[in-house]
Amino acid sequence: MNKLMQYLIISAAVLVMATSAQGEPDQRVRLNLPAQMQVHMLGNMRQHLVVIDQLLGMLAREEFDKAADLAEAELGMSSLDKHGASHITSYYPKQSRQFGSNMHMAASRFSRIASEGDALAAYKALGRITQNCVGCHATAKVR
Numbered sequence: 001m002n003k004l005m006q007y008l009i010i011s012a013a014v015l016v017m018a019t020s021a022q023g024e025p026d027q028r029v030r031l032n033l034p035a036q037m038q039v040h041m042l043g044n045m046r047q048h049l050v051v052i053d054q055l056l057g058m059l060a061r062e063e064f065d066k067a068a069d070l071a072e073a074e075l076g077m078s079s080l081d082k083h084g085a086s087h088i089t090s091y092y093p094k095q096s097r098q099f100g101s102n103m104h105m106a107a108s109r110f111s112r113i114a115s116e117g118d119a120l121a122a123y124k125a126l127g128r129i130t131q132n133c134v135g136c137h138a139t140a141k142v143r
């Protein structure tokens with residue numbers, strides 16, 4: 001079995017686990033964000049998903065440097081100021097904050113790995129970003 005196949009099987013297993021977790025009671029903390037901040041935060045979130053989609057497209061086209069630059073600018077440690085991260089973190093419980101900072105670190109790590117041009121390593125590194133999206137989503141909600 002080649003490495004890509006192994007990777008696809010692992011991804012499918014994670015998806016199945018995530019789906020079954022939806023049957024469990026909702027244990028997410030409800031964040032008390034001011035209305036304006038909530039609108040802004042959800043807009044950022046939708047943009048995060050756009051970026052993940054763009055990164056997948058770039059990897060598929062082997063545009064490694066483009067993917068590295070986009071990830072660092074939009075999700076990496078360089079993006080913190082842009083998203084007003086320091087302002088919003090105080091509203092999150094500790095566990096969510098941990099996923100948040102791990103997500104930014106994983107994005108900067110993805111950026112370094114992608115620039116080396118190994119597609120499989122880059123896909124794995126992208127998976128370590130999305131793990132933290134999924135992780136945080138299990139901890140908090142706004143409504």
Ligand code: HEC
Pocket residue numbers: 031042043045046048049052075092096097099100103129130132133134136137140141142143
């Ligand atoms: C620090 C925690 C955290 C991280 C990290 C995080 N999110 Fe979110 N995200 C949230 C919360 C909280 C909500 C609101 C969920 C709710 O109320 O149901 C949300 C909502 C969303 C939404 C729905 C937006 C809308 O308009 O309803 C999308 C899409 C999303 N996130 C994508 C992502 C992606 C992609 C990533 C990773 C690159 C990510 N998020 C990382 C906390 C996080």
